[in-house]
Structures are given as C-alpha cells and as structure tokens.
Amino acid sequence: MLPRRHILDVWEFIKDEEDLLSMSTITLAIDAIKYLDMESKKDHLVEALELNEFICYMYPAKRPKNRSLLFHVVSDLLGLLIYGVPKTRKHAIDSIEIVNYSEEGMEVYPVIEVWNDLKGKVYTKKHGPESIIEGFVRKIRVEMDTMERYPFVEDVLLKSLERIKEWLPSLAAYYDRKGKTVKDVYEKWWALWGCGKDPKAILSGMIDRLSSQAAREYNMVIDKENLLNKIDKEKPANKKENEEFSKWYREGVNLLLKI
Structure with missing residues (x-):
C-alpha cells in the first residue's frame, strides 16, 4: 500500500502519539529502503519479516515497536x-508502488495463514494490465481519503523525516550500509510523496507517476486530467474504498496476533 495508508495501518492499533510516530517511521522505511538496491530481486515482504526478526534479536530495546513491520506485511x-499483483520486478523509484512477492517465500512465516484466510474472502481473479492499473487507482483513492479524513497522518509523515534517525543503527546494520546512505535514500523516497502540499497537487503527483509506470511497464496511456478530476470529486467512493480496506486489514492483523 501507499505511505499514508501505512501510517493509518499503525494508527488502527496504536494511538499513543510517540509510539505512532516511531512505528510509522520504520514501516515507511521498509518501503523506501528497497531502493538501496535497484536491481534486487529479494522479496519485499519477506525482507520486512526478516528485518522484524533481526531487530528482535539484535536490537531488543526497540521491541515491540518493530511489530509495525508485521502490520506492513498484512497491509x-x-x-x-x-x-492485484504487479508483474514487474523493476525497482524504479518513480513508480507509484513496487511490491516483490512470491508466495513460496512466505511459507515459513505464520503470516501465510493470514494470506490463506483472507484469500478466500477478498480475492478475485484479475485480468491483464488494465486490472492492475485499476488496482493502483483504487490504492490512490485510499490514499486520498486517508488525507481527507485523517489529517494527523500528514504530520506523522512530515515528522518521520527527522524520526528516521531513531532507526538508522538497526537499518544500517541489517542492510550493511552506512547510516548516511540509509538516511539519504529515505529522504529521496520521502520527497516523492509531496508531504505538506495541497491535496490536489499530491494527487496529481501520484497520477503522474502511475501514468509513467503504466506507459513503461504495460504500454498503456492514462487520461491523467480525467482521472485526477474523477478521484478528486468522488470522495464518497474514496471513503468506501478505504473503509473496506480497513475492515479486512483489522481482521488480518487480529488473526496474525492470535497465531
């Protein structure tokens, strides 16, 4: 999912402001840091689970804040x-979203039970690139509703730029990179999301990136102006999309916490 929704993912279970900021920052970081290695074929979600375990054992003082990585995986x-599952494996930072995923890589983790449970409830077969692009559009709807109805999320995203320092030691150790390198890639990724800008400008930026990704990876052309106006005006549809996602997300996390 997209960054503002991931902050809301944490808020669904964590209401303390300091914990929300800290836990949101690490869950945002796992999305940003996949761009450390543009050619990496490592599964993004398995990497999140491995990082969670690494922090548990090597940086136990950070527990239980790292469990937001589990929230991230469920989301x-x-x-x-x-x-839908994008076919691409290209780590292009100007893409709207990249998720590397292989079900086999998840089998050793309890989270696969969440996948199997939710699959029987929400999965519908997707057909071709059009359905993947439509899936991205629906994610953008979720992001816009999150900004509309949960304005504190923007403040968390803003403060994460400074709060990333809290997680640099564990991230640098896990990825075997210098802390400055990790911080730089986070800042580069963070800048793409237009934090603090007018919502319509943020929406325009996401649609621009989706348009570029659609053309590059699926040879599809998007009517950007029409799509922008549609999403901007259809706030009830955005809300419905977000609320439906929240319903199943909470069910997934509650199931995981019971395993």
Missing part, C-alpha cells in the same frame, strides 16, 4: 489480494 498482502 501489503491484503493490497495484493484486493488490487
């Missing part, structure tokens, strides 16, 4: 089931 798994 992305649900997004794949509802909105």
Whole structure:
C-alpha cells in the first residue's frame, strides 16, 4: 500500500502519539529502503519479516515497536489480494508502488495463514494490465481519503523525516550500509510523496507517476486530467474504498496476533 495508508495501518492499533510516530517511521522505511538496491530481486515482504526478526534479536530495546513491520506485511498482502499483483520486478523509484512477492517465500512465516484466510474472502481473479492499473487507482483513492479524513497522518509523515534517525543503527546494520546512505535514500523516497502540499497537487503527483509506470511497464496511456478530476470529486467512493480496506486489514492483523 501507499505511505499514508501505512501510517493509518499503525494508527488502527496504536494511538499513543510517540509510539505512532516511531512505528510509522520504520514501516515507511521498509518501503523506501528497497531502493538501496535497484536491481534486487529479494522479496519485499519477506525482507520486512526478516528485518522484524533481526531487530528482535539484535536490537531488543526497540521491541515491540518493530511489530509495525508485521502490520506492513498484512497491509501489503491484503493490497495484493484486493488490487492485484504487479508483474514487474523493476525497482524504479518513480513508480507509484513496487511490491516483490512470491508466495513460496512466505511459507515459513505464520503470516501465510493470514494470506490463506483472507484469500478466500477478498480475492478475485484479475485480468491483464488494465486490472492492475485499476488496482493502483483504487490504492490512490485510499490514499486520498486517508488525507481527507485523517489529517494527523500528514504530520506523522512530515515528522518521520527527522524520526528516521531513531532507526538508522538497526537499518544500517541489517542492510550493511552506512547510516548516511540509509538516511539519504529515505529522504529521496520521502520527497516523492509531496508531504505538506495541497491535496490536489499530491494527487496529481501520484497520477503522474502511475501514468509513467503504466506507459513503461504495460504500454498503456492514462487520461491523467480525467482521472485526477474523477478521484478528486468522488470522495464518497474514496471513503468506501478505504473503509473496506480497513475492515479486512483489522481482521488480518487480529488473526496474525492470535497465531
């Protein structure tokens, strides 16, 4: 899912402001840091699970804040089931979203039970690139509703730029990179999301990136102006999309916490 929704993912279960900021920052970081290696074929969600375990054992003082990485995995798994699995494996930072996923890589983790449970409830077969692009559009709807109805999310996203320092030691150790390198890639990724800008400008930026990705990876042309006006005006549809996602997301996390 997209960054503002991932912050809302944490908020669904964590209401303390300091914990929300800290846990949101690490869940955002796992999306940003996949761009450290543009050619990596490592599964993004398995990497999130491995990072969670690494922090548990090597940086136990950070527990239990790292469990937001589990929230992240549930959210992305649900997004794949509802909105489709992109065929691409290219780590282009100007893409609207990249999720590398292989079910086999998840089998050793309890989270696969969440996948299997939700698959029977929300999965519908997708047909071709058009359905993948439509899935991205629905994710953008979720992002816009999150900004509309949960304005504190923007503040968390803004503050994460400074709060990333809290997680640099564990991230640098896990990825075997310098802390500055990790911080730089986070800042580069963060800048793409237009934090603090007018919502319509943020929407325009996401549609521009989706348009570029659609042309590059699926040879599809998007009517950007029409799509922007449609999403901007259809706030009830955006709300419905977000609320439906929240319903299944909460069910998935609650199931995972019971395993």
